[in-house]
């Protein structure tokens with residue numbers, strides 16, 4: 001088969017389609033003919049040589065895909081050849097075929113076509129596991145999401161609203177502010193123009209946010225704690241601006257608040273499968289009813305994967321960028 005390989009760490013131009021070995025499903029694994037793959041920030045880091053794939057994962061990028069089941073490994077009973085699926089991957093989605101642990105496959109939510117479905121696994125699993133499992137966001141609480149226009153942000157807004165929370169987002173441009181408000185955010189702060197801590201206090205009558213989903217990392221640690229409500233939960237999932245910062249424990253204790261940091265990719269199959277099951281149970285019905293939508297910014301032919309990476313690097317996207325791998329089924 002063919003895959004988009006990284007010839008050497010570097011700029012988007014190091015991505016090229018090459019012949020690679022056909023993957024073979026092992027026990028409890030499924031072979032998927034890939035139709036589309038989601039592009040994620042982590043793919044850009046991997047391309048630059050900063051985020052090597054975990055042991056056993058294919059060396060080419062791709063943390064999520066959609067397609068059709070092509071073959072079953074021993075012990076797989078819940079899927080059949082020909083099923084249309086989406087999949088949460090540890091890597092290898094930028095390819096004509098990928099092997100997936102059976103528990104990381106998802107049926108397509110009703111009403112979502114097979115190409116669009118590639119936009120769902122990474123954002124739904126990341127937001128669900130962090131905002132709800134870790135952050136325990138509840139109805140009536142205040143959720144602050146940094147990067148409201150991102151793939152993650154556009155899903156976090158919708159899931160926050162779906163549970164009846166209030167949602168505040170930060171964005172770096174008027175275009176992303178508008179998109180976030182259209183998706184249901186109650187308040188969208190342009191962080192280029194105003195201080196998000198002050199704006200969150202203003203929007204919450206001084207109370208602060210109950211849950212913060214952060215993709216910035218070190219640069220925002222202190223200000224995120226400032227923006228937290230009493231018993232607030234800060235969940236860090238990205239380190240776009242720094243990995244190390246000083247934590248004011250006194251301030252955290254005073255608020256009886258907590259800081260969490262997680263990453264989805266290296267988790268064991270059992271944990272990822274449990275998250276996938278939870279997403280299918282809780283999020284898929286909202287997608288089927290149209291309450292929550294996959295937000296696709298653009299679909300790029302996989303022959304131009306470099307253009308997809310350039311667009312994400314430039315912060316052009318609102319929602320997900322997808323690579324179209326195979327012709328229509």
Ligand SMILES: NC(=O)c1ccc[n+]([C@@H]2O[C@H](COP(=O)([O-])OP(=O)(O)OC[C@H]3O[C@@H](n4cnc5c(N)ncnc54)[C@H](OP(=O)(O)O)[C@@H]3O)[C@@H](O)[C@H]2O)c1
Nearest residue numbers: 040041126147150151152171172215237238262263264315
């Ligand atoms: N830990 C995990 O398991 C996990 C899983 C998936 C994703 N992630 C992380 O989540 C983040 C988003 O991923 P994605 O795939 O959705 O990427 P994406 O669509 O490229 O979004 C990145 C976003 O970061 C925002 N941003 C940059 N600087 C900002 C700032 N100072 N304040 C607020 N927002 C800022 C950008 O918004 P503006 O253009 O508005 O500045 C952009 O929308 C990435 O950091 C990624 O690594 C983590």
